[in-house]
Amino acid sequence: MDRLQYAEKIRKFNRYYASVLGKIDQEIYHQPYPLTEASVITEIKVRNGCTATEVREDLGIDRGYMSRILQKFEDEKIIYKEQSSVDKRQYLLYLTVDGNEIYQKLVETANREVGKMIECIPTNELNRLISSMESIESIFSTEHVLQPNVSIRPFQPGDVGFVAHLHGRLYEHTYKFGEMFEYYVMKGLTEFMINTDGGELWIAEVDGKMVGSIAITKSNDSVAQLRWFILDENYHGMGIGKKLMETAIHFCKEQGYKHIFLWTVNILDTARYLYKKYQFKLTEERPNHEWTGTKLIEERWDLNLT
Template sequence: MTEVDHSITLEFRKFNRFYTNVLGFLNEHIYDSPFSLTETRILFEIKNTSHCTAKILQDTLGLDRGYVSRIIKRFEKENMLYKEKSEEDSRNHYLYLTGFGETIYKKLEAKANQQIEYMLERVDAKSQGKLAAAMETIECILSEQLLPKVSAVSIRDYYISDDIKMIIEKQRLFYKEAHGWDHTFLNYLHETFDADIEKIWIAESAGRFAGCVGLVKHDDRTVQLRWFLVDSAFRGRGIGSSLLRALMDYCREMKFERIFLWTVSSMAEARPLYEKFGFRLTEVKDEAPLWGQRLQEERWDIELA
C-alpha cells in the first residue's frame, strides 16, 4: 500500500471543502425548479441509458430501492415517464420519458449549461482548458484506483431513530413481496421495537442499506436474535454470515449463555445459515393463521455456556 504524504491529505481536504461550496452555489434545488439534484440525475439517467430500469438507477446512483421507487411513482403521476414491460423478463420494466418529461429534461439541461457558463464566463480560454484537463485527470485517477465495481460492505453496531424506521420498512417490504404477509405484520414489527434492545448491527455499502440483525434482552443470561435480513441486491456476498458473526462475537464477549430466535418453517433459505452458526431447532408450533397466511412457527437455540 502506498504511503500518503500528510500534506497531500490536507490539500485534498481543502479542495473538497472548496468544491462543496461550488456545489452549494448550484444548490440542492437547482435550476430554479421543483426537482432535487437526485431527481434531476434520475431524469438524466432515464434519458441517456438504453433500457433503463429502476435497478440500474439504484446501482448507478447508489440509491435505496424505496427512494427510487417513490421518485418513479411521482414522475409517473406527473406524466413525466412511462414503463414498458421487458419481453425477456416480465419482472423488469423499462423506463422512458414522455413528451412532457422530455420537455422538462431539455429545460433543466439548458439551465445546467447556463449555470456552468456563468461560473466560467470570467475565466479565459487557456484557463478553461487547464480546468477541464485537471477535472479529467481527477476523474481518471480516482475512477481507476478508488472506485471498485463492487463497493465494500461495512457493518456498524449503533443505530439512530431513522435506522429503526428503515429496518421496519425493509422488513415490511421484503415479507410482503417475497411471502405475501399482510398489514398485520407491520403492526407486529412496530411492537417488536418496544422491547429491551441490546444492540443492532447494520450492514451498508456505499451508503446503501445491505442488511441488519439485532439482539433483544430476554434476561441476564439470554438474548433473542431479531430483525435478521439481507437486502436482495446484496445477497451472495457473505453479508448474512458477517452479521451473524458480529452478533455471536458480541454475545460471547458479554458472557451471554443462550441465544434464541423465532422464525417460520417457510423461511427455508435461512436454515443452513442458522445451522452453520450452531443453532438447533428446539420447538415447533402447530400451523396457525398469522399475518394473512397459515404459518408454522419454529424456535431455534444455541447454548454458549
C-alpha cells in the same frame, strides 16, 4: 501524462472500439435473436444454473425487459427453470436441448463473421491484437475494480424506521405477509427502543446504503434473543448475512450470554440455512395463521454458547 489525459485517451479508444463492436454486432446478431437475447442465451450456457438476477445484473438489462426475454425463451422451449434447493424463492436457469443447439449456431456464426473481419490481418498483427486485448482484460479484471464497501455498524437515530420499512416491504412483496406482521415488527422495535439494556441493533451498509439489519435483545441475564435479521434481496451473495450473524454472536459472547434463541418461519430457507451453518438447532414448532391468511409454521431455533 496526468490523470485527465489518461481519461481522455481511454475515452477516445472507447469511442473507436464501440464503433468496431457495432459493426461486429450488425454482422453477427440478427433476427430472431438480436444482441441482447443472444447475450442472455450465452450467459445461461456459460453460467449453467444461474439466476435471472445474476444474468440481468451482469448484462445490465432492465428487469421488465429481462422478464419478457425469459418468458419468450420458456415459450419457445429454449430454457427451463429449476427451483433452488438452497433458496426456494430462487429459480435456476438452464438451456434445453434446443437451447444448446441455438447456442452452438450462434457460436458458429460469430466465429465465421469475426473470421471474415480478420482474414486480411497478418499473423504477427493478430498476435499483437490478442495480446493487447488480454492486457486490457487483465487490467480491468475484478482484482483491479473497486469492490463494494460492506460495513456493519450499531444503529443510529432514524435507522429503526428503515428496519421496519424493509421488513414490511420485503415480506409483503415476497411472501404476501399482511399488516399484522408489520405491526408485530414495529411493536417489537418500539419496545426495544424504550429499553435497549443488554441488547444492540446493527445496520448493514453497502457503499453507505442501508441494506439489512440484525439485533440482539435480552431475555434474561444468561439468555439472548436474536431478532430482526433481514437483508435486501438485491444484496444476497455478498457475505453480508454471515457478517451480521457473526457480529450478533460475538456480541452475545462478550456480554456473557450462555444461550441464544430466535423465532422464524419455515419458508425462510436462506435464513434457516445460515442458522444451521452457525449450529442453531430447531427446538420448537407452532402454527401461525395471522400473517399470510394461510398456515405458516413458526420455528424456534436455539444455540448454546457454553
